[in-house]
Amino acid sequence: RAHIIVLGNEKGGSGKSTSAMHLVVALLEQGRRVATIDLDGRQRTLTRYLENRARAAAEGANLLLPSYAVVTRSEIADFHGAQADERQRFLSVLEDYVGRHDVVIIDCPGSDSFLSRLAHGCADTLLTPMNDSFIDLDLIARVDPDDHSILGPSLYAELVWEMRKRRALTGGTVDWLVMRNRVGHLDARNKRRVSEVLARLAKRIGFRVVAGLSERVTYRELFLQGLTMLDLGRTGSSLTMSEVAARQEVRTLVASLDLPPVGR
Amino acid sequence: RAHIIVLGNEKGGSGKSTSAMHLVVALLEQGRRVATIDLDGRQRTLTRYLENRARAAAEGANLLLPSYAVVTRSEIADFHGAQADERQRFLSVLEDYVGRHDVVIIDCPGSDSFLSRLAHGCADTLLTPMNDSFIDLDLIARVDPDDHSILGPSLYAELVWEMRKRRALTGGTVDWLVMRNRVGHLDARNKRRVSEVLARLAKRIGFRVVAGLSERVTYRELFLQGLTMLDLGRTGSSLTMSEVAARQEVRTLVASLDLPPVGR
Ligand SMILES: Nc1ncnc2c1ncn2[C@@H]1O[C@H](COP(=O)(O)OP(=O)(O)OP(=O)(O)O)[C@@H](O)[C@H]1O
Ligand SMILES: Nc1ncnc2c1ncn2[C@@H]1O[C@H](COP(=O)(O)OP(=O)(O)OP(=O)(O)O)[C@@H](O)[C@H]1O
Ligand SMILES: [Mg+2]
Numbered sequence: 115r116a117h118i119i120v121l122g123n124e125k126g127g128s129g130k131s132t133s134a135m136h137l138v139v140a141l142l143e144q145g146r147r148v149a150t151i152d153l154d155g156r157q158r159t160l161t162r163y164l165e166n167r168a169r170a171a172a173e174g175a176n177l178l179l180p181s182y183a184v185v186t187r188s189e190i191a192d193f194h195g196a197q198a199d200e201r202q203r204f205l206s207v208l209e210d211y212v213g214r215h216d217v218v219i220i221d222c223p224g225s226d227s228f229l230s231r232l233a234h235g236c237a238d239t240l241l242t243p244m245n246d247s248f249i250d251l252d253l254i255a256r257v258d259p260d261d262h263s264i265l266g267p268s269l270y271a272e273l274v275w276e277m278r279k280r281r282a283l284t285g286g287t288v289d290w291l292v293m294r295n296r297v298g299h300l301d302a303r304n305k306r307r308v309s310e311v312l313a314r315l316a317k318r319i320g321f322r323v324v325a326g327l328s329e330r331v332t333y334r335e336l337f338l339q340g341l342t343m344l345d346l347g348r349t350g351s352s353l354t355m356s357e358v359a360a361r362q363e364v365r366t367l368v369a370s371l372d373l374p375p376v377g378r
Numbered sequence: 379r380a381h382i383i384v385l386g387n388e389k390g391g392s393g394k395s396t397s398a399m400h401l402v403v404a405l406l407e408q409g410r411r412v413a414t415i416d417l418d419g420r421q422r423t424l425t426r427y428l429e430n431r432a433r434a435a436a437e438g439a440n441l442l443l444p445s446y447a448v449v450t451r452s453e454i455a456d457f458h459g460a461q462a463d464e465r466q467r468f469l470s471v472l473e474d475y476v477g478r479h480d481v482v483i484i485d486c487p488g489s490d491s492f493l494s495r496l497a498h499g500c501a502d503t504l505l506t507p508m509n510d511s512f513i514d515l516d517l518i519a520r521v522d523p524d525d526h527s528i529l530g531p532s533l534y535a536e537l538v539w540e541m542r543k544r545r546a547l548t549g550g551t552v553d554w555l556v557m558r559n560r561v562g563h564l565d566a567r568n569k570r571r572v573s574e575v576l577a578r579l580a581k582r583i584g585f586r587v588v589a590g591l592s593e594r595v596t597y598r599e600l601f602l603q604g605l606t607m608l609d610l611g612r613t614g615s616s617l618t619m620s621e622v623a624a625r626q627e628v629r630t631l632v633a634s635l636d637l638p639p640v641g642r
């Protein structure tokens with residue numbers, strides 16, 4: 115049965131889809147069978163990235179591809195009917211994928227939705243990217259402006275807490291990882307302050323902080339071609355220093371997921 | 379009657395709330411009476427930023443404050459009842475504000491919602507921040523990966539088009555401004571490519587591109603104190619070069635809004 119990784123953060127633009135895409139390529143490179151489920155039926159960033167990749171592959175590029183699907187929000191007007199419809203379609207795609215892949219990566223939208231909550235409730239690993247910012251932190255916990263003490267959990271931490279309890283009912287556990295994304299090199303004071311609060315929050319709320327991704331144009335420049343910097347090395351073209359560093363960041367991230375060995 | 383500025387972009391994390399906050403402070407500094415309406419009832423980033431500012435003011439800081447309100451999503455289960463409820467509460471706050479302020483700034487959530495569409499339908503100025511990224515561009519238009527020709531409008535451009543038509547029915551026009559946010563200094567090639575597509579898109583879709591904001595830690599490190607770099611000069615403390623540059627970026631942005639002269 116596949117390991118399920120959910121990219122979750124109600125905060126928009128925190129890097130869920132970008133992280134998901136780079137994990138997909140890195141895990142495929144490791145020889146794993148990978149599938150993705152896109153729960154952002156409107157924007158479909160991950161799916162469009164993969165469609166761009168499929169087009170490049172069809173045009174001759176030697177690229178590994180995952181299985182991929184989109185689960186859209188229900189059009190049913192009745193509240194309970196819509197949820198039943200979403201649950202049925204989501205579980206149907208998920209059950210199909212977990213039986214014939216090693217990893218299923220689920221990309222959530224940047225807003226609260228029933229589908230997103232379903233995904234959070236079935237995650238083996240929940241990966242939450244966030245900007246190196248007290249604005250992003252504000253969705254996880256309220257922080258005192260003077261001494262940075264933690265005043266209490268915010269919406270997203272409460273959502274995760276609730277879905278974790280639900281998962282515990284079936285004996286499951288969730289490995290919750292929080293990673294910073296788009297980290298700059300010039301923000302020493304802010305970076306230190308955010309790290310310090312995150313470290314305390316990790317103990318209190320129950321997640322572990324993992325090394326994330328720097329702000330690098332290579333993480334966003336290859337979207338139309340469906341490529342990542344992990345793919346660039348193979349064409350024989352030489353990489354920039356930033357691309358080499360990005361490859362290392364992605365591989366460090368994959369290692370921190372602590373997945374079962376390949377091919378079990 | 380106040381000039382209504384809407385911060386809109388369905389793409390999450392594009393900088394709506396950050397841009398809104400800095401516009402608020404800049405416009406207050408110009409002597410305008412400013413009000414804000416937060417349509418992100420869940421995350422409330424702008425409102426929390428303003429509450430932090432109100433707290434600092436209450437503790438003695440000499441800070442100008444806008445009027446501010448949140449309009450939450452309806453809890454009514456019935457679809458049409460919920461929309462009627464949201465429309466009534468939104469218009470009630472808006473009508474109150476436009477009668478006694480010079481500018482009303484409306485911050486939209488990073489997702490499609492009825493309240494967001496209502497705001498788009500009553501904007502005098504629609505300001506759309508976006509990351510310097512083909513991923514963000516993908517929500518405005520589909521672009522050919524090989525020659526970057528424009529294949530057609532995407533979801534968000536269609537939403538704006540539809541709300542513009544609606545506004546035209548009452549004889550109103552919308553000045554649609556698109557600004558890049560979090561622009562880096564190291565991304566020359568990607569920056570040039572995005573700019574080139576945006577320039578063509580502007581003609582075709584009907585918006586104007588305005589100078590935006592660079593990626594600077596000062597845009598996010600003062601959230602907990604409710605401050606912006608526009609406030610820092612007054613305490614007499616010296617500003618960093620980045621803070622000085624940020625102040626100029628914000629003032630250039632305000633100027634590009636082409637608002638009526640202060641105090642009419
Ligand atoms: N490490 C990075 N370096 C540079 N740009 C990045 C990085 N991560 C993300 N971006 C850019 O930031 C923006 C937001 O990223 P992304 O779309 O992956 O976030 P998201 O959490 O999936 O957003 P949403 O909530 O809208 O689904 C995009 O323009 C993307 O190209
Ligand atoms: N110019 C900038 N420089 C540095 N950081 C920025 C800048 N603009 C925004 N940010 C940071 O980027 C993140 C997203 O910004 P913001 O919350 O303003 O976007 P948004 O469009 O309102 O998001 P949402 O869709 O979730 O409402 C925040 O962590 C914010 O602090
Ligand atoms: Mg996404």
Ligand SMILES: [Mg+2]
Nearest residue numbers: 394395418423
């Ligand atoms: Mg916002």
